């Protein structure tokens with residue numbers, strides 16, 4: 595990895611889980627194109643850690659095999675919550691779409707992106 599350290603992406607519980615390699619690659623390309631540092635609040639989560647943060651059972655932060663989802667939604671994966679000023683959301687989303695991210699969650703001071711295989715681009719707020 596060029597832009598991120600393992601400790602920024604690894605599950606916070608200490609289990610050693612990392613996001614899927616293809617999701618890390620997409621994040622690295624996105625970071626390169628963005629041209630500014632990105633602060634990751636949350637990336638890979640195991641089932642225990644997802645429960646700890648009250649994540650949904652279908653959370654893209656979980657490994658595909660552990661997600662409670664229909665089969666087609668188990669393809670792809672890799673969720674990243676990135677600290678961000680909402681004024682940057684439109685430009686960042688536009689760029690993230692180019693690198694295969696199709697899920698966008700908007701928080702008050704962060705954005706969630708993921709590259710789960712989705713039939714349509716999906717957006718939500720927290």
Ligand SMILES: [Zn+2]
Pocket residue numbers: 605606607608609610611639640641642643
């Ligand atoms: Zn864990």
